[in-house]
Amino acid sequence: MSARSEMDSLESVQLVMESIALFAERDAAEYPRLFFTTDVLAPMRAQEPTVDPTAYCALLEKQEPLLWARVFPRGYIDFVFLPPPAPDTLRHLLAARMGHPLQDSTIAAFKEVTPAAVSYQRKRYTTAMRLLAAQLRD
Numbered sequence: 620m621s622a623r624s625e626m627d628s629l630e631s632v633q634l635v636m637e638s639i640a641l642f643a644e645r646d647a648a649e650y651p652r653l654f655f656t657t658d659v660l661a662p663m664r665a666q667e668p669t670v671d672p673t674a675y676c677a678l679l680e681k682q683e684p685l686l687w688a689r690v691f692p693r694g695y696i697d698f699v700f701l702p703p704p705a706p707d708t709l710r711h712l713l714a715a716r717m718g719h720p721l722q723d724s725t726i727a728a729f730k731e732v733t734p735a736a737v738s739y740q741r742k743r744y745t746t747a748m749r750l751l752a753a754q755l756r757d
Contacts, residue, residue: 650740651747652692653726659686661721663713676709683709698729 659679663672679686687707697703701718704711719725727737 649692650726650737651744652690653695653729654723654741654744656691656695657721657723657726659690660712664717664721672713676713679709695726695729699725 662668662670663675663679668675686709696707696712699717699719699721700712700715702716704715719728723737723741724734727734730737
């Protein structure tokens with residue numbers, strides 16, 4: 620990994636950490652929580668991870684109680700991971716068998732809606748996250 624891409628990864632992890640704290644403070648609706656969960660967990664569970672899964676998990680663990688209490692939708696975690704991780708820890712998610720990939724098509728299957736409906740919600744979520752990122756930079 621080049622120094623620039625490594626720096627980009629570190630910056631994105633830092634943004635994720637700051638976003639978790641702000642995101643949990645808000646009364647997030649279900650779709651944003653589903654997208655956020657997918658986006659936070661996907662880097663450490665990808666076939667070819669973009670970050671070191673163990674190091675990324677260690678960073679996320681700093682906000683772990685908040686993630687499990689206010690961010691991760693329990694039903695979605697149960698749907699993606701078979702069997703669900705027990706106990707609820709990020710370390711167990713690293714090792715848990717996945718029944719479904721962490722992607723928008725899984726959200727559509729979980730919600731029993733069309734991919735187009737999820738795509739529409741993803742666009743709204745992306746706009747909201749850009750605004751959140753701008754707030755974090757200010």
